[in-house]
Amino acid sequence: MSFAIRSMAAHEIGLALDWTAAEGWNPGLADAACFYAADPGAFIIATLDDAPIGCIAATEYGAGFGFIGFYLMRPDYRGNGYGMALWRAAMERSQGRVIGLDGVVAQQANYQKSGFTLLHRNIR
Numbered sequence: 001m002s003f004a005i006r007s008m009a010a011h012e013i014g015l016a017l018d019w020t021a022a023e024g025w026n027p028g029l030a031d032a033a034c035f036y037a038a039d040p041g042a043f044i045i046a047t048l049d050d051a052p053i054g055c056i057a058a059t060e061y062g063a064g065f066g067f068i069g070f071y072l073m074r075p076d077y078r079g080n081g082y083g084m085a086l087w088r089a090a091m092e093r094s095q096g097r098v099i100g101l102d103g104v105v106a107q108q109a110n111y112q113k114s115g116f117t118l119l120h121r122n123i124r
Contacts, residue, residue: 001049005089008043009013010036010057016043019072027070028097035059035069043070044093046086053077058090066094068101087114 008016013032020027029041030043039059046054048065054073056078074082091114103111108118
């Protein structure tokens, strides 16, 4: 099997929106378009034998700030290390920046392992 991580093409971003909707997430109706406009390389996809299995967005806002979101693995590929590889690719892309993260509450302990600390809670 051939595992790869690469930037998403604009026409593939709908897949990230479909996956987040299937999970019951509401990232915002225009969030993906705004992230893409700010940083066309922000959306990253993981593939296995060229089939999409996960995504994440690591948006760069200048040299000092980044934001990570849209982190999602297809349920049938969770727990196999692919998600961690995708996470690391986003963190590497964001290296040297202060990084904001809109994270899932259930994953806060995992975010702390990567050096994140809770600053604010929000409700949508």
